[in-house]
Amino acid sequence: MNVVGVRVPVLLFAVLGGVSAPLSAQWRGAMALEGRAFPGIPLVEGARRYETTMTFSLRRGWNWDRGRQSLTVEPFVRWDPVNAERTRLDFRDLSWQGRWRSWELNAGMREVFWGVAESRHVVDVLNQREFVGGGVGYGKLGQPMVSLAWTRSWGRVEVFLLTGFRERSFAGQAGRLWSPLSVDEARATYESAAKALHLDWAARWTHAIGGWDIGVAHFRGTGREPRFFLDRDSVGRAVWIPHYDLVDRTSVDLQLTTGRWLWKLEGATEAAPAGRYGTIAGGLEYAFADYLSVFAEYVYDSRGSRAATSFQDDVFLGARLFMQAGEISAGAFLDRGTGNRIFNLRAARRLTDAFTVALEVQVFAGAAGREPRHAPRQDSSVGLTLSRYF
Amino acid sequence: MATHRRGRLWPLLAVGGLSVPTVAAAQDLEARGYEIAAEADRRDSGYHDITAELTMTLRSRNGSEHTRVMRIKTLEVEEDGNQTILVFDQPRDLQGTALLTVGHTAGADDQWLYLPALRRVKRIASGNQSSSFMGSEFAYEDIGSQELGKYTYRFLRHDEIDGMGTLVVERVPTGPNSGYARQVVWFDSEEYRVLQIEYYDRSDVLLKTLQLRGYRRYAEAYWRPDEMHMVNHRTGKSTTLRWSDYRFGTGLSERDFDRNNLSRVR
Numbered sequence: 129m130n131v132v133g134v135r136v137p138v139l140l141f142a143v144l145g146g147v148s149a150p151l152s153a154q155w156r157g158a159m160a161l162e163g164r165a166f167p168g169i170p171l172v173e174g175a176r177r178y179e180t181t182m183t184f185s186l187r188r189g190w191n192w193d194r195g196r197q198s199l200t201v202e203p204f205v206r207w208d209p210v211n212a213e214r215t216r217l218d219f220r221d222l223s224w225q226g227r228w229r230s231w232e233l234n235a236g237m238r239e240v241f242w243g244v245a246e247s248r249h250v251v252d253v254l255n256q257r258e259f260v261g262g263g264v265g266y267g268k269l270g271q272p273m274v275s276l277a278w279t280r281s282w283g284r285v286e287v288f289l290l291t292g293f294r295e296r297s298f299a300g301q302a303g304r305l306w307s308p309l310s311v312d313e314a315r316a317t318y319e320s321a322a323k324a325l326h327l328d329w330a331a332r333w334t335h336a337i338g339g340w341d342i343g344v345a346h347f348r349g350t351g352r353e354p355r356f357f358l359d360r361d362s363v364g365r366a367v368w369i370p371h372y373d374l375v376d377r378t379s380v381d382l383q384l385t386t387g388r389w390l391w392k393l394e395g396a397t398e399a400a401p402a403g404r405y406g407t408i409a410g411g412l413e414y415a416f417a418d419y420l421s422v423f424a425e426y427v428y429d430s431r432g433s434r435a436a437t438s439f440q441d442d443v444f445l446g447a448r449l450f451m452q453a454g455e456i457s458a459g460a461f462l463d464r465g466t467g468n469r470i471f472n473l474r475a476a477r478r479l480t481d482a483f484t485v486a487l488e489v490q491v492f493a494g495a496a497g498r499e500p501r502h503a504p505r506q507d508s509s510v511g512l513t514l515s516r517y518f
Numbered sequence: 519m520a521t522h523r524r525g526r527l528w529p530l531l532a533v534g535g536l537s538v539p540t541v542a543a544a545q546d547l548e549a550r551g552y553e554i555a556a557e558a559d560r561r562d563s564g565y566h567d568i569t570a571e572l573t574m575t576l577r578s579r580n581g582s583e584h585t586r587v588m589r590i591k592t593l594e595v596e597e598d599g600n601q602t603i604l605v606f607d608q609p610r611d612l613q614g615t616a617l618l619t620v621g622h623t624a625g626a627d628d629q630w631l632y633l634p635a636l637r638r639v640k641r642i643a644s645g646n647q648s649s650s651f652m653g654s655e656f657a658y659e660d661i662g663s664q665e666l667g668k669y670t671y672r673f674l675r676h677d678e679i680d681g682m683g684t685l686v687v688e689r690v691p692t693g694p695n696s697g698y699a700r701q702v703v704w705f706d707s708e709e710y711r712v713l714q715i716e717y718y719d720r721s722d723v724l725l726k727t728l729q730l731r732g733y734r735r736y737a738e739a740y741w742r743p744d745e746m747h748m749v750n751h752r753t754g755k756s757t758t759l760r761w762s763d764y765r766f767g768t769g770l771s772e773r774d775f776d777r778n779n780l781s782r783v784r
Contacts, residue, residue: 239637241638341641385641385643390641418644453584517613518610
């Protein structure tokens with residue numbers, strides 16, 4: 129096995145993880161070492177069957193003006209000693225907030241979550257997502273934005289202005305979890321002449337009334353999800369070129385909480401140059417107790433096989449169990465069209481107050497042919513993560 | 519308010535030994551039980567808001583322990599249940615996880631959970647007040663706001679705990695969702711602090727005993743225990759809550775209990 133790829137991160141974790149001096153009380157931090165193995169035959173020649181990742185994150189907040197203003201800083205570093213395309217320095221949060229009476233103003237780089245469903249997040253559109261996998265806090269990229277919110281008895285209205293669009297990142301040829309063809313991010317094209325500097329906007333109204341949580345939102349700007357066009361690179365190999373359209377996306381998310389039953393629905397419709405389409409995720413959760421829930425949801429995308437995701441006509445079943453020493457969650461997607469199935473299992477155990485270990489297994493099982501665009505779900509993997517919290 | 523004024527007299531009568539049981543006793547005992555509970559409630563109202571630190575230690579029958587450390591903020595809400603935020607400090611992998619409870623005097627409370635790793639706020643099911651609070655021996659109804667109307671009362675007897683004179687009151691939950699047939703509460707007869715509670719399950723078997731110790735007076739008005747110790751007689755498990763850094767009337771408002779800002783609670 130590659131010496132740099134494994135030993136250096138392990139050594140680094142051992143040294144830093146052993147540091148017992150606590151950080152200054154206001155700083156919080158986490159460090160994780162993850163090993164992931166891919167038992168299946170790679171889609172691409174040269175793809176690794178094993179990868180090691182280290183992630184670090186720190187967080188601190190400052191309050192002043194009698195708590196009306198605050199600054200939050202949360203840098204995040206992911207390091208893959210072998211694959212530079214998976215290495216990233218980012219800010220999950222680097223933002224200022226002011227709150228006066230019923231007004232709230234936020235400015236900076238933030239992660240924002242919208243929605244209620246467990247299986248897919250179809251209304252959650254502000255942050256770009258990445259396709260490189262692995263580690264604490266993976267999944268989203270920080271997004272520069274300014275937002276103004278107004279809270280009244282009839283709910284909260286928040287208006288967002290966003291710029292500095294970030295392209296979706298992919299793990300590259302040497303990474304796993306993508307497609308037989310690599311994605312040439314450097315040649316990405318945009319519908320907007322301003323490219324990544326296009327000024328996007330969004331507005332969202334949310335309200336909680338009785339057992340209902342309601343959200344209605346509209347987004348206008350460069351869509352976070354690219355379309356892909358086939359092209360050739362300089363030596364004549366086929367590559368995917370991402371293209372980012374300007375889209376109008378309107379969404380609704382609803383949750384009804386009645387005793388142990390939680391009903392959830394997210395729906396979005398998007399107008400883009402390629403036509404209008406709709407997507408839905410929803411279903412129900414049953415909470416046996418606050419530590420044990422089961423889920424059943426349905427995921428639909430009207431683009432069908434043209435969707436950039438294979439979760440276009442799938443049933444999702446899942447369960448989550450919290451214990452004193454850790455938690456276990458499991459889920460299964462069953463594709464009604466192709467019969468493909470994907471299973472996820474995550475089991476985390478607390479070793480001490482500061483250390484946890486987690487096992488993550490993803491298994492793809494399907495008789496139907498591989499769907500190249502949907503490769504992320506088609507690679508089985510087993511990952512083990514050791515985390516140290518400060 | 520009239521009931522409150524009478525409430526102060528009842529214990530004087532009790533201490534004076536004038537409360538001889540009579541034929542009309544049943545109704546008297548109920549009224550008296552209510553007066554004692556109302557007096558305790560009156561003495562514990564009007565603090566507006568509290569912040570504190572809480573260390574929760576869960577102990578199994580064989581002695582293994584789990585510890586949780588959290589910060590707690592409570593806002594008194596007139597005409598409705600209190601609002602509470604719990605923010606976890608330990609175990610450290612849960613750091614920043616926050617639980618917002620909007621209490622209601624009638625009906626189930628509303629609860630939202632903030633998960634920092636996902637920046638996600640989720641409404642969670644909170645229908646079951648008899649279920650365990652975070653795996654401890656405390657049920658949600660044991661730690662939730664003890665509104666007067668949640669029980670009917672009956673005065674039982676005088677007793678002593680650690681040399682302190684006490685008034686023993688039985689209370690029966692009025693709601694259909696309680697896990698208890700009844701509870702027996704020991705109030706000290708000087709300050710109306712709760713010193714002990716026995717919880718009887720639906721088949722009227724003694725299930726748990728709670729002891730509250732180390733009372734201190736804060737803001738020159740409010741008594742709070744340093745330690746609450748709950749033993750489950752059926753399972754042999756126990757939970758200890760240790761309170762510290764109590765602050766009363768820090769000027770919190772509903773804006774500090776905003777589900778959209780749980781990520782910035784400190």
